[in-house]
Amino acid sequence: MIVRKNIDVTAEDVIIEDAEGVKKRVLISEADGAPNFIMRQFTIAPEGHTPYHKHSWEHEVYVLSGTGEARTGENVVRLSPGNVVLVLPDEEHNFTNTGKEPLNFLCIIPG
Amino acid sequence: MIVRKNIDVTAEDVIIEDAEGVKKRVLISEADGAPNFIMRQFTIAPEGHTPYHKHSWEHEVYVLSGTGEARTGENVVRLSPGNVVLVLPDEEHNFTNTGKEPLNFLCIIPG
Numbered sequence: 749m750i751v752r753k754n755i756d757v758t759a760e761d762v763i764i765e766d767a768e769g770v771k772k773r774v775l776i777s778e779a780d781g782a783p784n785f786i787m788r789q790f791t792i793a794p795e796g797h798t799p800y801h802k803h804s805w806e807h808e809v810y811v812l813s814g815t816g817e818a819r820t821g822e823n824v825v826r827l828s829p830g831n832v833v834l835v836l837p838d839e840e841h842n843f844t845n846t847g848k849e850p851l852n853f854l855c856i857i858p859g
Numbered sequence: 860m861i862v863r864k865n866i867d868v869t870a871e872d873v874i875i876e877d878a879e880g881v882k883k884r885v886l887i888s889e890a891d892g893a894p895n896f897i898m899r900q901f902t903i904a905p906e907g908h909t910p911y912h913k914h915s916w917e918h919e920v921y922v923l924s925g926t927g928e929a930r931t932g933e934n935v936v937r938l939s940p941g942n943v944v945l946v947l948p949d950e951e952h953n954f955t956n957t958g959k960e961p962l963n964f965l966c967i968i969p970g
Contacts, residue, residue: 749931749952750945751938754921775943776919782945784969785896787919808887808898810865810921810965820860827862832886834861834893841860854921856967858895 750780754789762790762798769796769845778859786859790843792816792851797844807835807855809843814851817844827851861891865900873901873909880907880956889970897970901954903927903962908955918946918966920954925962928955938962 754775762770769792776787789812792798800819809818811831818825818833820841827833827843835841845851865886873881880903887898900923903909911930920929922942929936929944931952938944938954946952956962 749929749934749936749947749950751929751936752943754941754943775921776945780945781947782919783917783948785919785967787921787943787967806894808893808896808967810886810898812923818860818862823860825860825862830865832863832865832898834887834891836860836892837894839860854965856896856898856919 750776759791764799766799767797769793770798784858785856788855788857790853790855792843792845794845794848794850798842800840800842802838802840804837805858806837807833807841807857809833809835810854812852812854814845814849815847816851817846818842819844861887870902875910877910878908880904881909895969896967899966899968901964901966903954903956905956905959905961909953911951911953913949913951915948916969917948918944918952918968920944920946921965923963923965925956925960926958927962928957930955
């Protein structure tokens, strides 16, 4: 059993095209022996966003704090704590912080 | 993209041997088209606990609110919001609420 605290994990800047103000903590990964999926925590600064993109794997997201939006095509959904989002494989998507506080969410992916 | 709120999902009583005061919300599952893993939220009432047991699949847990303990063998670890727990396949474990508020955590499993 591995137990740790999210704030004890280093938050790395996400430096990819069209990402702004995004940090990532890898909370549980293959390095811990996790056999099937990886738990990450993202923190998006006010006015920041993840890139609008797609990929072959899904996201399962849980919003911890802050407010924002998830977008796919013309579908924009407001997010607040307790919202969950399933982004299916190959579905275009991004996440934007629309509030004044950091937007924190978990994002689990296969791996 | 599927978006919902945790509190809009029905909380079902977990009625299995040695579970006490445990409710479960299935937040994202195969029924939504999730291809690899299932996100559940557990709520354990004060003095409640999950069974001490093991199974062939892993848990990835994120503590949302409340306080409690995770146990495997003689290893007991205190839990509070922001703690993550990886329970490996076939590792004995349980979760107990040691506080006065409900203990809420996400528990993701393959499926």
